Amino acid sequence: GENVEQHPSTLSVQEGDSAVIKCTYSDSASNYFPWYKQELGKRPQLIIDIRSNVGEKKDQRIAVTLNKTAKHFSLHITETQPEDSAVYFCAAMMGAAGNKLTFGGGTRVLVKP
Amino acid sequence: GAVVSQHPSRVICKSGTSVKIECRSLDFQATTMFWYRQFPKKSLMLMATSNEGSKATYEQGVEKDKFLINHASLTLSTLTVTSAHPEDSSFYICSGTSGSLDTQYFGPGTRLTVL
Numbered sequence: 001g002e003n004v005e006q007h008p009s010t011l012s013v014q015e016g017d018s019a020v021i022k023c024t025y026s027d028s029a030s031n032y033f034p035w036y037k038q039e040l041g042k043r044p045q046l047i048i049d050i051r052s053n054v055g056e057k058k059d060q061r062i063a064v065t066l067n068k069t070a071k072h073f074s075l076h077i078t079e080t081q082p083e084d085s086a087v088y089f090c091a092a093m094m095g096a097a098g099n100k101l102t103f104g105g106g107t108r109v110l111v112k113p
Numbered sequence: 114g115a116v117v118s119q120h121p122s123r124v125i126c127k128s129g130t131s132v133k134i135e136c137r138s139l140d141f142q143a144t145t146m147f148w149y150r151q152f153p154k155k156s157l158m159l160m161a162t163s164n165e166g167s168k169a170t171y172e173q174g175v176e177k178d179k180f181l182i183n184h185a186s187l188t189l190s191t192l193t194v195t196s197a198h199p200e201d202s203s204f205y206i207c208s209g210t211s212g213s214l215d216t217q218y219f220g221p222g223t224r225l226t227v228l
Contacts, residue, residue, distance in 0.1 A: 034216070043206060043220060046216065089157065098162055101159065102159075
């Protein structure tokens with residue numbers, strides 16, 4: 001089955017700096033890669049996603065890049081703000097596997113004011 | 114975006130009792146619903162996939178007789194934890210998708226504590 005590795009597990013940045021989280025996946029058949037933000041005790045919220053026919057996608061301060069050859073994708077948050085503090089999860093989905101998501105281990109991001 | 118609700122949000126029960134958790138899609142028809150379990154400071158682990166009107170598909174290591182899943186309608190799936198034990202204490206989260214679309218919308222989660 002699919003395996004998703006996520007790094008780093010914790011990330012501390014100064015407000016205004018950029019944060020980068022990297023994920024690798026194992027199955028080349030995976031074709032959908034969402035990123036979720038989860039605050040303590042809350043539901044995961046989709047913040048951005050990318051499909052395998054696209055190399056990069058941006059939404060305001062958030063961007064995601066995908067390298068299918070290397071099987072890795074990254075989340076970039078620019079101009080970080082304290083409210084960006086949360087746990088971020090990457091995930092990979094193989095459509096042929098019934099749209100099941102495999103999650104990375106998560107990255108706890110702390111933005112220091 | 115699509116909205117998914119869960120009930121209850123929090124439940125405390127005695128060891129040996131059964132607990133039912135409901136997951137509802139409020140503004141879309143969820144042809145597929147997923148159930149996840151999340152331990153403290155850990156990632157989401159898929160337990161099972163349920164399609165409306167058919168039996169759920171369980172992930173390896175998840176006991177289907179202990180975690181009963183019913184997806185009787187396009188807007189409701191239930192997870193029943195039977196004969197709960199303290200090790201079943203966790204955060205249970207459902208999600209739903211519509212048709213062939215891949216985006217999963219998550220419910221707010223249910224925190225189960227078994228004493």
